[in-house]
Amino acid sequence: MSAVGLTDTSPDGAASQTSGSEPEPTPAEPIIPRQILAFRTITLLLSQLQKNQNLPYEPYKMSPQESREAxxxxxxxxxxxAQHDVIAISTRRTPSDLNVVAITENQDGTSTPDIPPAKLTPIFGRFCFTKNSWSREPDPAMRNSSAFPRIVAVTPIVLGSQTLEAYLEELRAKWIPLDLPxxxxxxxxxxxxxQERNSTPYEEFMKHTIAxxxxxxxxxxxxxxxxxxxxSLSNVTNIPCDNIPCEDSAESQHSYKAQYASDHDFLTGLANIDKHNPEWKLSILIPNLMSxxxxxxxxxxxxxxxNSNTRVEYHNFLCLILKQFRVHIQNLYKLTTPASQSSTDKQPKPKLPTEPPNIQNLVGDIFVTGYTLWKMARGRSFEIHLKNIQHLLLNPRDILSESTKLAPESDPNVEYNEELETTIPFAEPGRPEPLWKAYRDWTILMIVQFEAASTLRQFVRSPDYDQQPVSVTILLGTPTSNKILPLDDLFVSDFFPGDHKFNKSIGAxxxxxxxxxxxxxxCVEALTFWNDKRSTVGPPEMTRKHFCLVILGHMAAMLSADPxxxxxxxxxxxKELLYDWQFHPSIAGTEGGRLVTAxxxxxxxxxxEVLQAHVDLLCQELDEYGPVPHLKFNFDGSLHCETCLAALLDPLTRQRLAGNLDFKDVMEATEQMVTRDRLRKRSFVSQDSQGLSSESFASGDGNVPGFNDCKNTAPLGKPPV
Incomplete structure (x- = not known):
């Protein structure tokens, strides 16, 4: 617990100060023991090493009840x-309730008022979220500078005469995001x-989730x-037909019952898309499937x-629905992402069509295409198709091992994506992972929210659920210092005994x-900035000067990193070329005092050309260092959250904190919980591990009028040629 609750006032640990004003009082710089700093550095390095084979482990045997709770x-x-990535999950089961703790990221913040914890009703559906706010958290009540965790009550919804559906519809139309409480x-x-057996609740649930x-x-x-x-999927063209099974054996048909049901729902969905979106012309695009x-x-x-008649149509429609799903998400992201957030995004935001679509229609489009893709991916035909073409697919692990330019997620606030790594197959000696499973798992991960909604619907429709409202409590975590022990110090310290000369070589x-x-x-920043502005002709002199200073600033930073x-x-x-551009006679006359012949x-x-050539040169040099340049060197986010959760649930820690009034509410909220770290990043990815059980089929999983009788009349867009 000594590492939890330590705060910095700024990324570099120094207090900020406005010119001409008195410095704001700030907490003293935390003193973190050197061994903890070393632990953080070592943990960071180990957590980011790419795994080339599965680590040996003893499978944890869960009871059916434990598996269901997870x-x-x-x-x-x-x-x-939503926007707060869950890192670790914990559950507690008693005869009357199920509790869940989920951890998200935290940086720093201001003080929050003491909010008395709400009295929790002992019902089955009781959820407790641990919220560690990001540094850009807009709600002061959801930031915490205290050295102790806090229990925060959720905000009651005041609807008046308005229905919840109408309330959410209005928020989406105006695009007003809800705060976490x-x-x-x-x-x-x-x-x-x-619980209701009609279309509206499911459709509203999914649209709110998508939004x-x-x-x-x-x-x-x-x-x-x-x-x-x-x-890789999009590049497959010649679909073989030699090894397609005509039918499943009578013995295996029962085990495929849920997958047959998904195929049924998929075809029913195609019929409804054809009905509500005739511009897709599915009868022409996939005539054999439509028949x-x-x-x-x-x-x-x-x-x-x-079969041999539908195999090409099936693959073409898979590529089409993947592309449409992606395009709709890109357009929604473009419409709803603030400029301040996108400015830190290394991934270029997608360009919108000439006439930007309505947000409501985009949410509906994502709902329809996502549901279609989900049912397709859960069907028996999807498995047969991937097995049929797997020899034509690329192995992602082979490609990833060849390139160091595959960066983590585009958003710098999002860490290394372990969800995606779990879909990449391992090549173990004597037991290679089938490639088709990796592509199935990846597809399901892309639409995992639909999978989650299905599980929750089964939960509230089950006899175990006591028909009571769901109670939610938030456990507000403390901030942490993200300092680590510098690599130069680590490799020559007592934590690495032995050949110091060799350790120095590693550090170097x-x-x-x-x-x-x-x-x-x-250099990439300079090139990107220039390419964005290069079409500007005849700007004011001060603007041209600013462009030049920005680019030269990036180049100077590059130079400073080159000993x-x-x-x-x-x-x-x-520098000379920018001078020629800034004072070119065609836009600046001759006052520049420089003759430019070009x-x-x-x-x-x-x-x-000069910038691009140098980017290519530096890229080649970067490849010589393998994945090392992409390592992250800040101890924050998931590592801190998992440490915090594990510390709170550890029996020895709980024993030492017993009687400490500062932790009283937290101890009560997490009593008897069991750690299940990173279950969210493991679940739902593998069909084999979770299974498509007969329970999911019997629950009426495919009876989703919200899709089959979809009221969304907005065109999904014409299929690409």
Whole structure:
């Protein structure tokens, strides 16, 4: 617990001060023991090493009840936390209730008022979220500078005469995001409504989930690892037909019952898309598949829609629905992401169509395409198709091992994506992981919110649920210092006994790698900024001067990271070319006092050529250091959260904190809970581990009028040629 609750006042640990004003009082700089700093550095290094094979482990044997609890906790985490990534989950089961603790990221913040914990009603559906706010958290009440965790009550929803559905519809139309204390009870109320056997609750639940989680969906799909899967599927053209099974054996048909049901729902969905969106022209695009929709067997009966006549149509439609799902998420992200947030995003925001679509329509489009993709991915035909083409697919792990330029997620506030890594197959000697499973798991991960909604619907419709409202409590965590022991100190310290000369070599290698990454990043920033502005002709002189200073600033930073000054020549060349551009006679007259013989377009192109050539050179140098330049060197986010949760739940820690009034509420909220770290990042990814049980089929999982009778009449967009 000594590492939990330590705060910094700014990223570099120094207090900020406004010019001409008295410095604000700030807490004293925390003193963190050296061994803890060393532990953080070592943990960071180990946590970011790419795994080339599965580590040996003893499988944890869960009872059916424990497995179900884990799935429920995992599902609620996916749909409830929205922009706050859940890192670790814990559950507690008593005869009358199920509690869940979920951890998210934390940086720093201001004080929050003491809020008395709400009296929890002992019901089955009781959720407790641990909220560690980001540094950009807009709600002061959700930031904590105290050295102790706090219990924060959720905000009651005041609807008046308005229905919850109308309230959320209005928020989406105006795009007013809910804060976490309001968002969580909204999800709880929507979840309870899933008991109803009609279309409206499910459709409203999914649209609210899409509206609040689309940022995570965007980052997950645009991750460079995801693009390996996406491009590989899209590039498959010649679909073989030699080894397609005609039917399943009579013995196996019962085990495929849920998958047959998903195929049935998929075809029913196609019929409704064709009805509500005739511009897709599905009867022309996939005529053989559409013919099957006119004579479907009972849901759950054997259904063999994948054969030699439909194999090409099936693959083409898979690529089409993936592309449409991605485009709709891109457009929604573009419309709803503030400029201040996108400015820190290394991933370029997608360009909108000439006429930007309505936000409501986009949410509806994502709902329809996402549901179609989910049912497709859970069907028996999807498994057969992937097995049929797996010899044509790329192995993501082979590609990832060849390139160091596959960065983590585009948002710098999001850490290394372990969710995506779990879908990448391991090549173990004598037991290779089938490639088709990796592509199935990746597809399901892209639409995991739909999977989560299905699990929660089964939960509230089960006999175990006592029909009571869902109670939500927030455990507000403390901030932490993100300091670590510098690498130079670590490798020559007592924590690494032995050959200090060799340890110094390791430290020097990593230092050079980080320097190369710094040089590469600054040169890329200069090139990107120039390419964005290069079409500007005839700007005011001060604006041209500003452009030049920005680019030269990046180049100077690149030069400062180069101890041998190897980049001095390119810096001088770029500086001279920028001078030629800034004072070119065609836009500045002759007052620059410099004769420029090249035309303005030639100068512009020359600047781009010089910068691009140097980016390519630095990229080659960067590849020599492998994945080292992409390591993260801040102890925050998930590592801190997992440490915090483990400390709170550890029996020895609880024994020492017994009687401490500062931790009284926290101890009560987490009493008897069991640690299940990172269950959210493991669950729902593998169909084999979670299973499509007969329970999911019997629950009426496919009876989703919200999709089959979808009221969304907005066009999904014409299929690409």
């Amino acid at each position: 799935k429920i906790a995992d599902a609620f985490a996916h749909v409830a936390t 309001t968002h969580l009870p909204v999800v709880g109320e929507l979840m309870v409504k899933l 609040t989680c689309h940022g995570k969906m965007f980052r997950r799909f645009e991750h460079s690892w995801s693009q390996v899967f996406y491009r 099957i929709t006119r004579a479907l067997p009972p849901r759950g009966s054997p259904l063999f829609l994948y 290698f990593i230092k050079k790698a980080l320097s190369a990454k710094h040089q590469y990043d600054n 041998n000054k190897r980049h001095a020549a390119v810096f001088s060349t770029v 035309t303005l377009p030639e100068v512009i192109d020359r600047i781009s």
